[in-house]
Amino acid sequence: MSSCDRQVARATVRACTPAGRDGFLLRVALPAPFATPLEGGHFFMLRTDGADFPFLNRPFSVHSATPDGRGPELSFIFKAVGRGTGCLSRLRPGDAVTLVGPLGQPFPAATPGTTTVLVAGGVGLPPLFRWLERRRELGSREPALLLYGARFRDQLFELAAAEQLGVPVRTATEDGSHGLKGRVDALLAATLDELAPRPVVVYTCGPDPMMAAVARLAAARGVRCLVSLETLMACGFGVCNACAVPVTDGDGALARYARACIDGPVMEGTKVLWQAAAH
Ligand SMILES: Cc1cc2nc3c(=O)[nH]c(=O)nc-3n(C[C@H](O)[C@H](O)[C@H](O)COP(=O)(O)OP(=O)(O)OC[C@H]3O[C@@H](n4cnc5c(N)ncnc54)[C@H](O)[C@@H]3O)c2cc1C
Numbered sequence: 439m440s441s442c443d444r445q446v447a448r449a450t451v452r453a454c455t456p457a458g459r460d461g462f463l464l465r466v467a468l469p470a471p472f473a474t475p476l477e478g479g480h481f482f483m484l485r486t487d488g489a490d491f492p493f494l495n496r497p498f499s500v501h502s503a504t505p506d507g508r509g510p511e512l513s514f515i516f517k518a519v520g521r522g523t524g525c526l527s528r529l530r531p532g533d534a535v536t537l538v539g540p541l542g543q544p545f546p547a548a549t550p551g552t553t554t555v556l557v558a559g560g561v562g563l564p565p566l567f568r569w570l571e572r573r574r575e576l577g578s579r580e581p582a583l584l585l586y587g588a589r590f591r592d593q594l595f596e597l598a599a600a601e602q603l604g605v606p607v608r609t610a611t612e613d614g615s616h617g618l619k620g621r622v623d624a625l626l627a628a629t630l631d632e633l634a635p636r637p638v639v640v641y642t643c644g645p646d647p648m649m650a651a652v653a654r655l656a657a658a659r660g661v662r663c664l665v666s667l668e669t670l671m672a673c674g675f676g677v678c679n680a681c682a683v684p685v686t687d688g689d690g691a692l693a694r695y696a697r698a699c700i701d702g703p704v705m706e707g708t709k710v711l712w713q714a715a716a717h
């Protein structure tokens with residue numbers, strides 16, 4: 439989907455309900471479906487009508503698009519961390535939301551003969567959930583599995599729904615309340631051991647330190663890893679440079695800056711200079 443397909447749409451809130459300990463599941467209805475399906479990693483810049491919403495729209499990955507991947511119902515999962523997400527968390531059925539999108543480079547479809555290992559951290563689930571939903575819509579038989587990590591069980595948002603997407607789901611929590619006790623990169627290490635020497639690709643989304651650890655681990659095993667960045671953004675479509683990400687050509691030195699909104703959010707994990715990207 440190219441940036442030319444970008445629209446400004448007014449959507450109506452169907453529901454905004456608490457999800458887990460500190461998350462929200464927002465379901466909105468659009469006036470018409472999109473011309474082409476939304477892929478895992480596509481995102482929208484959202485805002486509410488309220489005067490207290492910040493000046494800049496806020497980016498959120500598509501979690502689900504029904505009934506056929508084009509809408510008109512979309513859902514998002516978010517954590518209330520500041521003013522914009524605070525406004526979103528107070529939305530009620532019938533309220534209006536403005537969406538700009540779809541935006542960004544999504545995760546590619548499965549590579550034939552390769553197992554796709556999806557690694558999600560907390561509220562990083564949406565682009566990977568949507569990728570699995572799309573895989574099911576396409577009837578893909580390529581193997582995939584989801585590794586889902588969080589600090590506590592109730593930060594494994596929409597776990598039951600993820601378990602209905604037709605692939606094995608393994609979990610890790612730091613307090614041991616669900617699945618492996620520990621971090622999701624430990625789960626990835628064990629899974630890569632188990633899958634070797636079969637061809638594998640890793641797709642990941644979550645907090646930067648988690649994605650950096652996952653990308654490092656994959657690189658050490660010679661496994662390709664794509665990350666979906668959640669860099670701060672202002673416009674979302676390539677005109678403001680607010681989302682500059684330092685990238686390397688592989689020698690660890692800064693080669694240039696990429697724009698997470700149009701060159702990403704999905705990028706090669708080995709290209710991102712994680713230390714310099716930290717904010
Ligand atoms: C492509 C993309 C997809 C995203 N998808 C999701 C999603 O599906 N669910 C979700 O919960 N969030 C997602 N985010 C992050 C989300 O956009 C931010 O949490 C949101 O913009 C915060 O807005 P705010 O006004 O509530 O917080 P602000 O008041 O702007 O910030 C509150 C605090 O959070 C910090 N912060 C804000 N945004 C980020 C960020 N991106 N990374 C690290 N720290 C940040 C600020 O520095 C500040 O300390 C995504 C971001 C991008 C770029």
Ligand code: FES
Nearest residue numbers: 672674678679699
């Ligand atoms: S957010 Fe404006 S260029 Fe990326």
